Amino acid sequence: MNFFSKKSSSAFTSYFSNEEEGLHSPNKKYLTKYLTSKIFDVFYHCSPRLTDPTTGMSPLYLTAPSIPRHNSNYDNENYDLIVKLNDVLGSATSFEGPYYSANPDTVSRYKITDRLGQGMFGQVFKARDLMKNKDVAIKVLRSKFSYFRQGMLEVAMLSLLNDAYDKDGSSNTVRLVDHFLYHSHLCIVTELLGKNLYQAIQARNYKGFPVNIIRNYMKSLLQCLSVLEDASIVHCDVKPENMLIDPVSKKVRVIDFGSACFSTYTLYTYIQSRHYRAPEVILGLPYSCGIDVWSAGCICAELILGIPLFPGSSEYNELYKITDMLGQPPDYILEQGTTTQNFYNKMPTVGGRIKYIFKQPFEYEMENAVELEPDKRYFRYRTLDELIMRIPMKLSDNPLEDKGSVSETRQSMLHFIHGLLQYDPESRWTAKQALDHPFITQAPFTKNWQPKPRKVKPVKPSLISGIEFQKRCFPGLKLSHRLNTQEYYDIFTASLQKGEVVNISSSNPFQLGPMTPSSFREVYAIKSKTSPSPINSGSFSRRSCLVKTPGPKPPNMTNSPFTSFINSPRGMYMSPSLRINSRGDYDDDVSAMSFCRSKFSSAVPMKQKTKMDYGGMSVNMGFLPSTGHGQEKEVVKGVPPEANIPIIPVPIRRNEPEQEPGTTEYAPVFIFDDL
Missing domain, CATH: 3.30.200.20 (Phosphorylase Kinase; domain 1)
Structure with missing residues (x-):
């Protein structure tokens, strides 16, 4: 049987000549793998209701x-x-x-x-x-x-x-x-770790933890957030479900960096689970690592209360509960918010100043064409001070250790939570400052305790254009088609070992400049002196197989069986990135398929590209505590705005309707000149 014929079929499935089959069509798979490691998959594809031939049971x-x-x-x-x-x-x-x-x-x-x-x-x-x-x-x-x-x-x-x-x-x-x-x-x-913190709260029937356990969990969390600040990483989804308990050390580890971004390049506006969402995110202000500290403050209160401190049923209700317990945000913060008008009415006063009035529920419903759930009160006390000072509290589950001044512990915890829940991100404590608080260190607490001045090193965004990035890391590379997952993975991991992080807001890795923070480059420069592959390194030093490199040439492959396969009817439906030219150039340290993948045949004429400006994403210029100016942005000329990936909403635990990201992918083809 001729497996390379358009009309022939194998023992498993027909080979189609339809280009819409895409990368994963059967005619792009290797028959050898179907006959070996994938034989059970073939078995179930043919007869999905049959039993497992090895166990005799249904799968x-x-x-x-x-x-x-x-x-x-x-x-x-x-x-x-x-x-x-x-x-x-x-x-x-x-x-x-x-x-x-x-x-x-x-x-x-x-x-x-x-x-x-x-x-x-x-x-x-x-x-x-x-x-x-x-x-x-x-x-x-x-x-x-x-x-x-x-x-x-x-x-x-x-x-x-x-x-x-x-x-x-x-x-x-x-x-x-x-x-x-x-x-x-x-x-x-x-x-693999143990259960998460939310499951631990459930196991206690939402009664909360004693102080000694809360102190241990909060210290673990703040140690992680301190490292994230050093690395210029914003987690964007700190919550009890993403804090897993280590069964050995009894500390918690932070997981799920799927929503994280660098503080110099804030990717999305819809981030954080609602009950732990910082006010600057709700109001549409620039954000940084401080939003994770706000989430930590909410978690600390939840660990003693047993339920979330701000259990809002919607973003409007979340902001209402925050202001109801902590008071209204300062006017200079509301002035800078891009979504402040969604929640507040601006009322002029006699002195010419603007007063912000929180909208009534019916106003919000009429303006947004939604129906809000009635507000539910979960606490007997209205303010945070009353809540922490009056709720039942134990210092330890062990009666022998449950000694000490509960009143002093309450005051210390209240002061600690207030420091984490400051409206102004510049006044909010950093994770390093919070680690020095007497509640964590167990030092004697005094009401006039103040943290050490914050030592925040300004981190500047990357100022390298996409073309400069491509010249620096992949000289000689030409792209004439949209990258598939293998090719993108190859370029991304190779870039990472070169000290650069590909800008993920476009499917073309060189359309925009890299999103590498300066802190990453500094660490890479130090480690590169002692390791040839400092980041994500191992015994294998990855170099993108997409890049054409000089090397020895194999014998003439013009008439080789593989070349005959490429020219066969089946080979005609391969991706352009998998084609091989007749010269037989190859990369000496990659496999044969990598060698074939390293050649890009361009069927379209070369276009002259103009040099792009820097950035392309929202460049975080920092929070402005006392001015009326909003966030500044760097604009990339000539780049379609729809090239950005859709906002990926963070899964919310309670009463949050899922929002599926957009399914449309925009992948403009860019062809770069010879370098």
């Missing part, structure tokens, strides 16, 4: 729904990978192969044993590392390109934290074990 699907819809029937209708119990994920079984993993010189196998959770981003599974014989957690992102790019940024941040800022894990950031591509899904492997 247990961990993904819901489990009906195949997309990605050559590997994904369901939500673009989630359909995973069964005992499936083996890893570079050993993926079609992409070991090259598209954190350690290309080794193979990985992770046997799925349970599902831990599911959300907007994808799924999280418990798995057994068959190579190292230990349990891990695997986050499998959906196969949409917007989620994939955000996931690559998460890989970059975890690599930066694990390799530079928190190498030993003492600052309680989750440990990155591996990452790889699996059927166009990005999989991020981390250490």
